[in-house]
Amino acid sequence: MPVTIRDVARASGVHISTVSRTFSAPHLVNPETRVRVLACAEDLGYRPNRAARALITGRTHNIGLIIADIANPFFPPLIKAAESQARHRDYHVFVADTNEDAAAEEELVHALAKQVDGVLLCSPRMSNSLIEQLSREVPLVVVNRQLAGLPCVLMDVGQGARSAIEHLAGLGHREIALLGGPRGSWTSRELRRAAGVAARAAGADLTVLGPNPPTEHGGLAQAEQVRRAGVTAVLAYNDLMAIGLLEGLDALGVAVPGEVSVVGVDDISLSRLTRPKLTTVATPTAAAGRTAVDMLLQQDTDLPRTGRASGAAAVAVGVRRTTAQVMLQTELVIRDSTGPGPYAGRERSGATAAGPGPHRRADPGGPRVAAGDVVAS
Amino acid sequence: MPVTIRDVARASGVHISTVSRTFSAPHLVNPETRVRVLACAEDLGYRPNRAARALITGRTHNIGLIIADIANPFFPPLIKAAESQARHRDYHVFVADTNEDAAAEEELVHALAKQVDGVLLCSPRMSNSLIEQLSREVPLVVVNRQLAGLPCVLMDVGQGARSAIEHLAGLGHREIALLGGPRGSWTSRELRRAAGVAARAAGADLTVLGPNPPTEHGGLAQAEQVRRAGVTAVLAYNDLMAIGLLEGLDALGVAVPGEVSVVGVDDISLSRLTRPKLTTVATPTAAAGRTAVDMLLQQDTDLPRTGRASGAAAVAVGVRRTTAQVMLQTELVIRDSTGPGPYAGRERSGATAAGPGPHRRADPGGPRVAAGDVVAS
DNA sequence: GATCTCTGTGCAAACCTTTGCAGTGAAGTA
DNA sequence: TACTTCACTGCAAAGGTTTGCACAGAGATC
Numbered sequence: 185m186p187v188t189i190r191d192v193a194r195a196s197g198v199h200i201s202t203v204s205r206t207f208s209a210p211h212l213v214n215p216e217t218r219v220r221v222l223a224c225a226e227d228l229g230y231r232p233n234r235a236a237r238a239l240i241t242g243r244t245h246n247i248g249l250i251i252a253d254i255a256n257p258f259f260p261p262l263i264k265a266a267e268s269q270a271r272h273r274d275y276h277v278f279v280a281d282t283n284e285d286a287a288a289e290e291e292l293v294h295a296l297a298k299q300v301d302g303v304l305l306c307s308p309r310m311s312n313s314l315i316e317q318l319s320r321e322v323p324l325v326v327v328n329r330q331l332a333g334l335p336c337v338l339m340d341v342g343q344g345a346r347s348a349i350e351h352l353a354g355l356g357h358r359e360i361a362l363l364g365g366p367r368g369s370w371t372s373r374e375l376r377r378a379a380g381v382a383a384r385a386a387g388a389d390l391t392v393l394g395p396n397p398p399t400e401h402g403g404l405a406q407a408e409q410v411r412r413a414g415v416t417a418v419l420a421y422n423d424l425m426a427i428g429l430l431e432g433l434d435a436l437g438v439a440v441p442g443e444v445s446v447v448g449v450d451d452i453s454l455s456r457l458t459r460p461k462l463t464t465v466a467t468p469t470a471a472a473g474r475t476a477v478d479m480l481l482q483q484d485t486d487l488p489r490t491g492r493a494s495g496a497a498a499v500a501v502g503v504r505r506t507t508a509q510v511m512l513q514t515e516l517v518i519r520d521s522t523g524p525g526p527y528a529g530r531e532r533s534g535a536t537a538a539g540p541g542p543h544r545r546a547d548p549g550g551p552r553v554a555a556g557d558v559v560a561s
Numbered sequence: 562m563p564v565t566i567r568d569v570a571r572a573s574g575v576h577i578s579t580v581s582r583t584f585s586a587p588h589l590v591n592p593e594t595r596v597r598v599l600a601c602a603e604d605l606g607y608r609p610n611r612a613a614r615a616l617i618t619g620r621t622h623n624i625g626l627i628i629a630d631i632a633n634p635f636f637p638p639l640i641k642a643a644e645s646q647a648r649h650r651d652y653h654v655f656v657a658d659t660n661e662d663a664a665a666e667e668e669l670v671h672a673l674a675k676q677v678d679g680v681l682l683c684s685p686r687m688s689n690s691l692i693e694q695l696s697r698e699v700p701l702v703v704v705n706r707q708l709a710g711l712p713c714v715l716m717d718v719g720q721g722a723r724s725a726i727e728h729l730a731g732l733g734h735r736e737i738a739l740l741g742g743p744r745g746s747w748t749s750r751e752l753r754r755a756a757g758v759a760a761r762a763a764g765a766d767l768t769v770l771g772p773n774p775p776t777e778h779g780g781l782a783q784a785e786q787v788r789r790a791g792v793t794a795v796l797a798y799n800d801l802m803a804i805g806l807l808e809g810l811d812a813l814g815v816a817v818p819g820e821v822s823v824v825g826v827d828d829i830s831l832s833r834l835t836r837p838k839l840t841t842v843a844t845p846t847a848a849a850g851r852t853a854v855d856m857l858l859q860q861d862t863d864l865p866r867t868g869r870a871s872g873a874a875a876v877a878v879g880v881r882r883t884t885a886q887v888m889l890q891t892e893l894v895i896r897d898s899t900g901p902g903p904y905a906g907r908e909r910s911g912a913t914a915a916g917p918g919p920h921r922r923a924d925p926g927g928p929r930v931a932a933g934d935v936v937a938s
Numbered sequence: 939g940a941t942c943t944c945t946g947t948g949c950a951a952a953c954c955t956t957t958g959c960a961g962t963g964a965a966g967t968a
Numbered sequence: 969t970a971c972t973t974c975a976c977t978g979c980a981a982a983g984g985t986t987t988g989c990a991c992a993g994a995g996a997t998c
Contacts, residue, residue, distance in 0.1 A: 188984055199948050204986060214946055231698075233675045235612045235621070236984035239953045244612070246676070254640055254656075255830075260632035267658055276672050278655035279631075281644055295653050298610045298954095299623070299676065321608075400830065427834060453632075453777065457804060459836040565954060576978050581956060591976060613954035616983050675984095 187228045196224040207232055238299075246276050247480060248296035248303040250289060254281045256398065256424060257452040258469060259306065262327070265473030266304065273481055275301075284366060284397070286310040290318065297322040302480040305329075309368040325480045327472055329370040335483060336509045337476045341371050341449065342378035344465030344514035348419050348447045349379055351463075351516055353386035356528030357417035357445060363406055363429065364394025365421030372421055375449070379419060391415060400428035407432025416444055416525045423448035423455045423464055430458055430521065441523030451517055460520035468512045475510055564605045573601040584609055615676075623653050624857060625673035625680040627666060631658045633775065633801060634829040635846060636683065639704070642850030643681065650858055652678075661743060661774070663687040667695065674699040679857040682706075686745040702857045704849055706747040712860060713886045714853045718748050718826065719755035721842035721891035725796050725824045726756055728840075728893055730763035733905030734794035734822060740783055740806065741771025742798030749798055752826070756796060768792060777805035784809025793821055793902045800825035800832045800841055807835055807898065818900030828894055837897035845889045852887055 193200040198217060205212045206221040213221070224230075238244040249266055251259050267277045278300060282288040286309040296303055302323035308315060312331055318324060319334055327337045352360055362379050365372030376392060383390035391413050396402035403425030410418055410429065420426035426448030433440055440446055440460055448455055451466035570577040575594060582589045583598040590598070601607075615621040624647055628636050644654045655677060659665040663686040673680055679700035685692060689708055695701060696711055704714045729737055739756050742749030753769060760767035768790050773779035780802030787795055787806065797803035803825030810817055817823055817837055825832055828843035 190984080200985080201949075201987080202947060204984095205947090208986070212946075217946080229698075231671060231674065233984050234672070235615055235675050236953090237986075238612055239610075239616060239955095239984080240986050242953085254631065255634070255637035257632070257634065263631055264658060264660070268660075276669070277657065279657070280654065281641060281656075283641070283645075292653070294608060295611070297608065298612050321606075400834070431834060454831060454834075457777070457808060457831075457835065567954080577955080578957080578979075579977060581954095582977090585956070589976075594976080610954055613983090614956075616954080616985095617956050619983085 186233075187230045188233070189230070191228055192221060192225045192230045195228060196221045244299055244301050245274060246278055246300040247477065248292075248300040249277050249279045250292055250296075250303060250305050250308070251279060251281055252284045252307045252309060253398075254279070256422075257454055258422060258424075258450045258467075261469040262306065262473035265470035266477045267473075269474045269477040270481075273477075275477075275481065282309070284309060286314075286368065290314060293318045293322065293324075301484050304476045304480060306476075307369065307371065309366065311368075323480060323483050325476045325483070327476050330509065333507055335479045335507050337472050337479065338509065338511045339371075339467045339472060340511050340514050341375050341465065341467070344449060344467070344516065345375045345378040345419065346382040347514075347516040348449075348463075348465055349382035349386060349388065349390075351518065352417040352419070352445060352447065352522065352525070353383075353388050355417075355445065355522060355525050357415075357525035358388045358527055359391070359413075359415040359417070360388050361391045361393055361410055361413055361415040361418045363403060363410075363418060363420040363425050364392055364396060365398045365425075367395045369395075369398070369421075375419075375421065394421070396421065396425065398422050398425060400424045400431070403428025403430075404432040407436055407438075410444065411436055411438055417447070417522070418444060419447045419449075421449060423450045423452045423462060426462055426464065426521075427454065427458055430460075430462070441521055445522040445525065447516075447522060456519070458521075463519045463522040464517055466515050466517050468514070471512055475512070479508065479510070564607045565610070566607070568605055569598060569602045569607045572605060573598045621676055621678050622651060623655055623677040624854065625669075625677040626654050626656045627669055627673075627680060627682050627685075628656060628658055629661045629684045629686060630775075631656070633799075634831055635799060635801070635827045635844075638846040639683065639850035642847035643854045644850075646851045646854040647858075650854075652854075652858065659686070661686060663691075663745065667691060670695045670699065670701075678861050681853045681857060683853075684746065684748065686743065688745075700857060700860050702853045702860070704853050707886065710884055712856045712884050714849050714856065715886065715888045716748075716844045716849060717888050717891050718752050718842065718844070721826060721844070721893065722752045722755040722796065723759040724891075724893040725826075725840075725842055726759035726763060726765070726767075728895065729794040729796070729822060729824065729899065729902070730760075730765050732794075732822065732899060732902050734792075734902030735765045735904050736768070736790075736792040737765050737794045737796065738768045738770055738787055738790055738792040740780060740787075740795060740797040740802050741769055741773060742775045742802075744772045746775070746798075752796075752798065771798070773798070773802065775799050775802060777801045777808070780805025780807075781809040784813055784815075787821065788813055788815055794824070794899070795821060796824045796826075798826060800827045800829045800839060803839055803841065803898075804831065804835055807837075807839070818898055822899040822902065824893075824899060833896070835898075840896045840899040841894055843892045843894050845891070848889055852889070856885065856887070 189200050189203050192203045198221060202213055202217060203221055206218050210218060247270055249263060263279055270277045280292045282292060289308055289310050293303055305324055305326045307328040308326065315326065315331060325335045325337065330336055330338055360383060362376060364376060380390055393406050393409050396406060398421055403420055407429055418429060420429060426446050429446055430440055433444060438444055448462050448464035451464045455462035455464050566577050566580045569580045575598060579590055579594060580598055583595050587595060626640060626643055640656055647654045657669045659669060666685055666687050670680055682701055682703045684705040685703065692703065692708060702712045707713055707715055726737065737760060739753060741753060757767055770783050770786050773783060775798055780797055784806055795806060797806055803823050806823055807817055810821060815821055825839050825841035828841045832839035832841050
């Protein structure tokens, strides 16, 4: 029932190889023949079988995108950017969700391995050694995790944490909590490290609460702890948790930013919709998606193909993998969930402790994110 | 470099067919041989090439999921439910985003056709006739669109609209606006139809505004129109638009629900987080995902396979497609964005016009969605 | 008129599996 | 003993495509 290259060949009176060339190397076939073949193909509704093509060329023109949780609004912009970038290069993206489950991640890499030309591993939860092992099976680009020897796209959450802590300290907060993210998250570790350093430098105390599930509920569940900890400011692992915390504090009757200031990370679109609007560290999510696809496709063109069509040239060059690591910048966006703390006005007053008036608002639009720098290669 | 069945055969001293059987029909091979082969496979890190397998069996064990917009929080629960249901049956799901673009939808169906065993088309934007045509290329299940002769999973938004309008009319609203969804959306048409009927029955006027992009911004952009239309209540195409409208009205200084009541559709998790919390028509998104996968896989096992392995039995049965259409129930969840209207208390007072006190709150948890009914088959 | 170049096409192998069929030898049956 | 049955394994074709190589014929060159 499905029409193959053979049917087209029969219909147009040429050999199947000519039909094949009509599609994959049109310049090699006589214009007259070409139009005839194309007409027949059109007539019969022929579409090249990509799986069969992949079998011999070693190129599927698909890339896999493994995501911890599609429901986390952090990811969709990344997915969309990756998809549009891939489409430009005539690639398709297959997205798979792991439910924050390390075992599912491994499973999926294996399942995808032979059906895609490479995989983007976003915010993986599995161990470094397992990732390295899997990278021998299929080209990998890792997002939100630093891994020696593998191409990585990172967001400078360390810098973001620093900015956030400095912002809070500048507002007069000295007792700050950090709501940690999920176990196994590189971002969470990085955030904690940088926040610790920044807090020490600013003379503030940092209490770490967690690990927590990186969801609204994870934040909500910590509201009680936050109140008990006696802190006046909180930096959350991500916006979702920050928003949950906002909810939880509201339910407990704790005023934000009156009694407690809250800062998130990611700047998901939702963070503009809460009351109060969320101060947050904007991460360049879309840029990360684009960059990761670029790096994967770059690596892909460098690498020899697996099919019989492997060029001798590629072999001569050897398996020289590009392992560039890109760090993308983050930026603090100040909205309404942060306000003066108990030490407002004392020492390092600066521009921040400008009285009880309205806080600085982020300008509503425009690009906020700088281009990434290559950090290592 | 990649290890194939042949390498395993060589290593374990058997024919490739024995290796093949070790994986796909273990009971046909001697236990001793089996363990030896498995050991060798393990040693060499062999993994069956699913693409090659698909070429001959005609079964990829993948299903495609085409989504209008991953960033719309309506979809992730559907995706996750579909994914988990598929995983149970040893299938993988490839998600693709079309950016609300009909042309991209067609593109993607073609691209996926030979790499999956079937496609779930969610809230498609393309024409019925095109969908029908594509369904000849690959098994299709359509979600959120009724289409004769094709298996469909629908949500009873008509009933939802009716409940919403009755709720509003009961609260004393007589001038109601409907914020329409995107052009080409079956749900939007259905909503409009049912809302019109219900409004007439309740003696209320219905003003339709739209079509609009089904996003937060689409709702926000209509705030001005809503105010100008002089309505006291609005039913929005989905929660995202309702939330945008909440924003817009807030910016215009219009109180919700004091001056205008707002109802959304979908009950995305976000709708519990707005101020005021959103009254909305809950749609059984996860159930839809599960059901759609079930229907697709059902159809899949019925249909003869394309590969040479096609059983004669299937042919004897003939191409009997299951074209069941399932309608899932919706339910109105009343929160804080709806309140008494100008005609509150006059006639049909009921339980709704209980003075200016707090409105009814939805209970926070528990299942709200009934199981689906088969409507036709 | 012989040789060369070039364009267009056909041939057949290869990619990695699965599976119907046939063959082997051992155990069971008459 | 001769026959059947059975469990296991090998053989080879098939699935749809790509591509190196060979070849035919046309035109150009000397």
